[in-house]
Amino acid sequence: MRRYRQRPTPNDDSPLSISRRKFVAVAGAVGAAMMTGCEPVDATSSSSPDGELGAVPPGTVATDGPEITDIKIGMIALTDCSPFVIAHEKGFFKKYGINSTVSKGASWAAIRDALSNDDIQCTHMLIGMPIASTMGLLGAAKKPLVVPWLINRNGQAITLKSDLKGKVADDPKALKPIVDAAKAAGAPMTFAMTFPPGTHAMWMRYYLGAGDINPDKDVSLVTIPPPQMIANMKVGKMDGFCVGEPWNARAIQDEIGFTSITTQDMWKDHPEKVCAFTGEFAEKNPRTVKAVLKALHEASVWLDDMGNRPEQCQIVSAPTYINCPAEAILGRMQGDYDYGDGRTKKDPNYMIFSERNCNYPQAKYATWFLTQYRRWGMVDGSVDYEGIAKQVMRADLYEEAMKELGYAHGGANMDPEALFDGKVFDPTKPEEYATSFAVHSMV
Numbered sequence: 001m002r003r004y005r006q007r008p009t010p011n012d013d014s015p016l017s018i019s020r021r022k023f024v025a026v027a028g029a030v031g032a033a034m035m036t037g038c039e040p041v042d043a044t045s046s047s048s049p050d051g052e053l054g055a056v057p058p059g060t061v062a063t064d065g066p067e068i069t070d071i072k073i074g075m076i077a078l079t080d081c082s083p084f085v086i087a088h089e090k091g092f093f094k095k096y097g098i099n100s101t102v103s104k105g106a107s108w109a110a111i112r113d114a115l116s117n118d119d120i121q122c123t124h125m126l127i128g129m130p131i132a133s134t135m136g137l138l139g140a141a142k143k144p145l146v147v148p149w150l151i152n153r154n155g156q157a158i159t160l161k162s163d164l165k166g167k168v169a170d171d172p173k174a175l176k177p178i179v180d181a182a183k184a185a186g187a188p189m190t191f192a193m194t195f196p197p198g199t200h201a202m203w204m205r206y207y208l209g210a211g212d213i214n215p216d217k218d219v220s221l222v223t224i225p226p227p228q229m230i231a232n233m234k235v236g237k238m239d240g241f242c243v244g245e246p247w248n249a250r251a252i253q254d255e256i257g258f259t260s261i262t263t264q265d266m267w268k269d270h271p272e273k274v275c276a277f278t279g280e281f282a283e284k285n286p287r288t289v290k291a292v293l294k295a296l297h298e299a300s301v302w303l304d305d306m307g308n309r310p311e312q313c314q315i316v317s318a319p320t321y322i323n324c325p326a327e328a329i330l331g332r333m334q335g336d337y338d339y340g341d342g343r344t345k346k347d348p349n350y351m352i353f354s355e356r357n358c359n360y361p362q363a364k365y366a367t368w369f370l371t372q373y374r375r376w377g378m379v380d381g382s383v384d385y386e387g388i389a390k391q392v393m394r395a396d397l398y399e400e401a402m403k404e405l406g407y408a409h410g411g412a413n414m415d416p417e418a419l420f421d422g423k424v425f426d427p428t429k430p431e432e433y434a435t436s437f438a439v440h441s442m443v
Helices: 015-036 079-089 109-115 127-137 170-182 199-210 226-234 248-255 281-284 286-303 306-316 326-333 363-375 384-391 395-405 430-434
Strands: 072-074 099-104 124-125 145-150 156-161 189-195 218-225 240-244 258-263 274-280 336-340 345-346
Touching: 072 079, 072 109, 079 099, 079 274, 079 286, 079 306, 079 326, 099 248, 109 124, 109 127, 109 274, 109 363, 127 145, 127 189, 127 274, 127 363, 127 384, 145 286, 145 384, 145 395, 156 199, 156 248, 170 199, 170 248, 189 199, 199 218, 199 274, 199 363, 226 240, 226 248, 240 248, 248 258, 248 326, 248 384, 258 336, 274 281, 274 286, 281 286, 286 306, 306 326, 326 363, 363 384, 363 430
Parallel strands: 072 099, 072 124, 189 218, 189 240
Antiparallel strands: 124 274, 145 274, 156 240, 156 258, 336 345
16 A cells, blocks of 8 residues: 655745755755765765754655655566666665565556556556557556656567477568468467567567468467466467567577567567556656656666676566576577577667667657557557557656756657568558558458
């Protein structure tokens, strides 16, 4: 349950108000010292002989601090949960006044429900989920969610079972005759993703569509939570899956599958996970949201220092987080890709958390997902591409938080995006793009 701290409301000239101003000034000095590597100010000591700073009553909170300090954060066992875990373990949340608890969910549906019910206040989430929840897609209760932060780019993959080695590499067109034969025999191939309107579902659908395979007609597409992918492939329940790391690398390690293609090979620097809040929570608690974003910024910068990645993997590998050996996580986090079928690659487009304007909540990414929902018959031609993208992707909250940190981000970007099949997405022409695919499920 959330706990609220009661704040006094002194007038501007009261001793408490003066003390608060001095406290904020010293806190700023501490932050500046940490940024520059200078010796920090001792924030527990008095800033003057009269000891005013030390006299601030216990439990008071500066009026520019977070409205709510106790925050429970949801996550799924995937490597891209790392910014939340690092912000928690390294004390970045605490630095910005957030008492964080990180809670692992069993599935994306469980995470969505926990956020909607206020069992958690913010969460690691697939970028498509806030869009779908805001629209009430696929039978879900309509609950407006907002995204003020993109967690990461790149780092997912499509894994195929070992029996397909030598028959299919990175071109899904090679899969087409195998799929057709299985369908003709009355035993369609099965492919898994993690949540119907999520990123893995869209990458899986896009991959199959690029191979002239309709995921709604030619194969069986099923939903499996990320940590359960390996077990289901081991017992022969699927022919392929799309998921985040470390589960693709783990399939190779366990000798049950190989990587056909990484998602960054499909779309360089594609958006992936986000930090999401309910619209209601963000409206009532904007300073809390910004405090979370500031902590995530520090964690993300720390993560993109490649010298920190071994430590990252040790931390997130714990049973309370990913529950996977650190060595199974580290390789791909350093760009070392063994595809498991003889192909290897030193990939410069490994998973990033901060670089290349990674965290800015670009409206065009929500628009791209809406075009795919349109393509696959999840929405009709009346979808409000611009309105929904603007409602969900809250660049205003991101920009305010980064301005307060003095961080110069790269701003909004509406440039076209090219994917591996040669198709170019122009975010100013979403309906034209959505209806341009030969393989689709539109009525």
